[in-house]
Amino acid sequence: MKLNKRGLLVVISGPSGVGKGTVRKALFELDGHDLTYSVSMTTRKPRKDEVDGKDYYFVTKKEFERRIKEGLFLEYAEFVGNYYGTPLDIVEDKLGEGLEVVLEVETAGALQVREKMKDAVLIFIVPPSKMALYERLISRGTETNYQVNKRISKADIEFKLAHKYDYIVVNDEVFNAADRINAIIRAEHAKTARSIHTYLDMLEGENGK
């Protein structure tokens, strides 16, 4: 029995190349949760087969910038000339329905979320060692030396952001990391700050009987 009925906003982030996406996928494959994704909004043109409202919410640059001004994004970023962002109202609706919303974002996005939603659960995924991450970036083989070096420099800066997060989870083995995040979600629901209101209602409701 879960006292807290509201869903959690779970932010999975970490240094570039740490394997956030793989951990997130493994998390969704675990049983016993009500996890959902948040669909992003973008100004990039839809690709063939992409469905508005499913893959992305496709909007104009003017519309996106209006939404930025009105504070309607949980986080957003510009990437090669296009905006990408997480609409705040849609996330709020899902949380209200009791679904856990999982966001996998870059460190800059995670820190924006912290500002907007104080009760979000921020998880920093780290490699078992710096070398493990460097090796991973190099062995991908899909990027030029220049690109790899740029990612390493980015990771080196991001390594130092751990203290901004609620939890640090080592991605030594993907299943272990996903399973630990699952434990974090279960534990967070039991936190007194999240569960005491329902608990007190329970006591009062019975007194009234």
Next chain:
Amino acid sequence: MKLNKRGLLVVISGPSGVGKGTVRKALFELDGHDLTYSVSMTTRKPRKDEVDGKDYYFVTKKEFERRIKEGLFLEYAEFVGNYYGTPLDIVEDKLGEGLEVVLEVETAGALQVREKMKDAVLIFIVPPSKMALYERLISRGTETNYQVNKRISKADIEFKLAHKYDYIVVNDEVFNAADRINAIIRAEHAKTARSIHTYLDMLEGENGK
């Protein structure tokens, strides 16, 4: 991989009659942890078959009171003329070895622990409803009406202490409650405050290489 090497002090408490002992036993039966008990100290006489240092540490009243004065108890209480307490140094040793020490104590004891050890994990076990607890106390059938009423009055006061704890766990089904505590233990180890030092050592160690 667990970044925090120190064990956790896990305090299981809750209103009288909620089933703390049953939950604690179920927790120890779960896999994948390094849980240990703490042996209490008492001034009561050893019963036949009781072993000093295993069942209890048996000491004189004078010795116990000297230890109280020196602040050597994590928590203690007097019960029908005898003292019972948890020796601080023994708990500290076990935590240092990386073992999780589980204490199952009355609410008064739990609040003493909070004062002495700020990083203890305090878990408040609650019944699914007040009536469920009352029925449980009445149906035991091992106590007089007077004793049952006294326990109900005690529980009614204790119900209101939930806000002093870190987590609230509903004992709707013993296995569920134990499993949630297990998740809390895993999550607590990943908390940034507990794991960042090892993480930073990891980064620095490699920089030095």
